Amino acid sequence: MDNINKIVFLTIALSALLLSCSRPGCTDSNCSNYDQKATEDDGSCQCEDSVINYIVPTTYDFSNVNTAGQELRLAMLSEMVTYLKRGDAGFKLSSDTLKAMFDHQVGEGCFNDAVLNESAKQIKNKTYSLVVDQYVAYLDSAAVHSGDTVMGVLGTAGLVLSNDGEKSYLCDANGFEYTQMFEKGLFGAFIFNQIANNYLTEEKIGNAVDNQTVVDGNGTNMEHHWDEAFGYFGVPTDFPSNTSSLKGIGKYANKRDALLGCNALIMGAFIKGRASISNNAYSERDSQVVIITNEIERVLVATAIHYLNAAKSNIADDALRNHELSEAVAFTHAAAFNPTGKISLDRASQITALLGDNLYEVSILTIEACKNELSSLYNLDDVKDEL
Numbered sequence: 001m002d003n004i005n006k007i008v009f010l011t012i013a014l015s016a017l018l019l020s021c022s023r024p025g026c027t028d029s030n031c032s033n034y035d036q037k038a039t040e041d042d043g044s045c046q047c048e049d050s051v052i053n054y055i056v057p058t059t060y061d062f063s064n065v066n067t068a069g070q071e072l073r074l075a076m077l078s079e080m081v082t083y084l085k086r087g088d089a090g091f092k093l094s095s096d097t098l099k100a101m102f103d104h105q106v107g108e109g110c111f112n113d114a115v116l117n118e119s120a121k122q123i124k125n126k127t128y129s130l131v132v133d134q135y136v137a138y139l140d141s142a143a144v145h146s147g148d149t150v151m152g153v154l155g156t157a158g159l160v161l162s163n164d165g166e167k168s169y170l171c172d173a174n175g176f177e178y179t180q181m182f183e184k185g186l187f188g189a190f191i192f193n194q195i196a197n198n199y200l201t202e203e204k205i206g207n208a209v210d211n212q213t214v215v216d217g218n219g220t221n222m223e224h225h226w227d228e229a230f231g232y233f234g235v236p237t238d239f240p241s242n243t244s245s246l247k248g249i250g251k252y253a254n255k256r257d258a259l260l261g262c263n264a265l266i267m268g269a270f271i272k273g274r275a276s277i278s279n280n281a282y283s284e285r286d287s288q289v290v291i292i293t294n295e296i297e298r299v300l301v302a303t304a305i306h307y308l309n310a311a312k313s314n315i316a317d318d319a320l321r322n323h324e325l326s327e328a329v330a331f332t333h334a335a336a337f338n339p340t341g342k343i344s345l346d347r348a349s350q351i352t353a354l355l356g357d358n359l360y361e362v363s364i365l366t367i368e369a370c371k372n373e374l375s376s377l378y379n380l381d382d383v384k385d386e387l
Contacts, residue, residue: 054279056272060230060237064219067231070194072121074234074247076101077186079111080123084142084179087170090159092147098139128189128197128337131345135182135189142178146170153318154360162319169323175359177326184327187300188334191232191248196293196338199229205285211277222277226285229292230270239267253299259383260302266295290340297338301378304331306387308371312364322359325367329355332374342377 025038080101087093100110104122111117124132145157152158157173169177198204210221218224234247235254240263243254257263273288307328314320329352335341336348343351354370355362375384 054275054281056275058271060239060267060271060274062219062223062227062274062278064214064217064223065227065230065237066218066224067227069121070228070231072116072119073123073126074191074232075113076104076111076116076119076121076123077183077190078247079113079116081179081183084182087142087146088159088168088179090147090168093143095140095143098143099136102136102139123186123190126190126194127186128193131185131189135186138178138182138185141172142170142182145172145178154358160319160322163317167319167323169319171322171326171359174357175318175322175325176329177323180323180326181330184330185333187249187252187331188337191234192296192300192334192337195229195232195296199225199232200289200293201339205277205289208280208282211280220277223274226270226274226277230274233266233270233296235267240264249296249299252303253296256299256302256306256387259386260295260298262295262299266292266299269295293338293340297335297341298378298380300331300335301374302380302383302387304328304335305371305374305380305384307331308367308374309385309387311362312367315362315364315367318360321362325355325359325362328352328370 025035027035027038080098083098083101084093097110100108102122103124104110104116104119106118106120109117127135141157145152148158150156150158152160152169152171152173152175154175155173157171159168160171160175161168170179171177204225205222207222210225211223212220214220215224219227232248233250233253235250236242236245239246239250240254240257246254253262253266269288269291273285273292276282276284276288304327307324311321311324311328314324332343332352333345333348336343336345351370351373354373355366371384375381380387
C-alpha cells in the first residue's frame with residue numbers, strides 16, 4: 001500500500017472510530033449549555049424555566065421525598081431542650097444524660113422516645129466542628145449549677161427569679177441562660193449550618209451526574225440533598241397555609257412573617273428549587289439557594305432584634321432580661337452560618353460585644369447600640385421597633 005492510500009485508509013478508520021464513540025454533554029438545543037457535538041445527554045443541561053416550561057407545584061409535593069433523618073434530629077434537639085428546661089425549675093440535671101443526647105449512640109436510653117433511642121442519628125456530628133466544644137461546655141456547666149439552692153445573681157451562677165416570682169431561668173455567672181444559648185445557638189451551628197454549608201452547597205447539589213439515577217424512596221442524590229435541606233427548615237409540606245407542628249427555624253420564620261413576608265419567600269424557593277432540579281434547570285436552582293439562605297439569615301437576625309426589644313422592656317427584671325438577651329445573642333450568632341451572608345462568627349461576636357460581657361450590666365443604650373447595628377446591616381430600620 002503506497003503512502004497516499006495509507007493516509008486515506010487511516011483517515012477513514014479514524015473517522016469511523018470518532019463517529020462510533022459517544023460524546024456526553026447537553027443535547028437540548030433550548031438550553032444555555034447546549035453542546036452541538038454531544039451525542040449522549042449527561043444530565044448537565046442548564047435550562048431556564050421559561051424555556052422548558054415546567055410546572056412548579058404550590059406545595060412541596062414531590063415523589064420520593066425523604067426527610068426522616070432531619071425530623072429525627074430535630075426531635076432529638078426538642079427533647080434535649082425539654083430536659084434542659086427542667087433545670088429552670090430546680091431539677092438536678094445530669095451531664096452524662098445531656099451529653100448522651102447530644103452525642104447519641106444506637107440503643108442508649110437517654111431519650112423518652114424509643115424511636116430516638118433506636119436511631120443511628122445524632123446532633124453532635126452535624127454541628128459545626130469548631131464550636132462543638134463550646135456546646136458541650138454549656139451542657140457541663142448547666143449540670144453543675146442545676147439543682148442548687150444558690151440563687152443566680154451578678155457573679156454567681158444559679159436560678160434567676162423574675163420580679164413577680166412566676167418565672168426562673170438557670171443562668172451562668174454572667175447572666176447567660178444555658179437553655180437559650182444551647183438551643184438557639186444550635187439553630188445556627190447545627191440546623192442552618194446543615195442547610196447552608198452542607199446540603200445546599202456545590203458539593204451536594206452541583207454535580208449533574210448526581211441528578212441522573214433515581215434511588216427508590218429518595219429521588220436522585222441531588223433531589224435528596226435538597227429534600228434534606230428542606231427537612232431541616234422544620235415545616236410541613238403545605239406550609240405556610242399549614243402552620244401546625246412547626247419546629248426550629250420554621251417556627252421563628254412564621255413569627256416574623258407579618259413584618260418580613262418570609263414564609264412565602266422561603267417556602268416558595270424550596271419548592272421552586274426542587275422543581276428546577278427535577279427539570280435540570282440548574283441556574284434556577286442556584287438562584288433559589290440564594291433566596292433560602294439569605295431569607296433564613298434575615299429571619300434569625302430579625303428574631304435577635306425582637307428579643308433585644310423585649311429585653312429593653314424588661315431591663316429592670318434580671319430573669320426576663322437575661323432570658324431575652326441570651327436569645328438575642330444566640331440568634332445573632334446563628335445567623336452567621338450563611339457562607340455568603342452579611343456576618344461571620346467574628347462579626348457576630350463584635351456586634352453582641354456591644355452589650356458587654358455581663359448581662360446584669362447592660363443598659364438601654366447598649367441594647368439600642370446592638371439593635372441598631374443589626375437593623376442597619378440588614379436594612380430592617382423601618383421595622384426594627386415593631387419586631
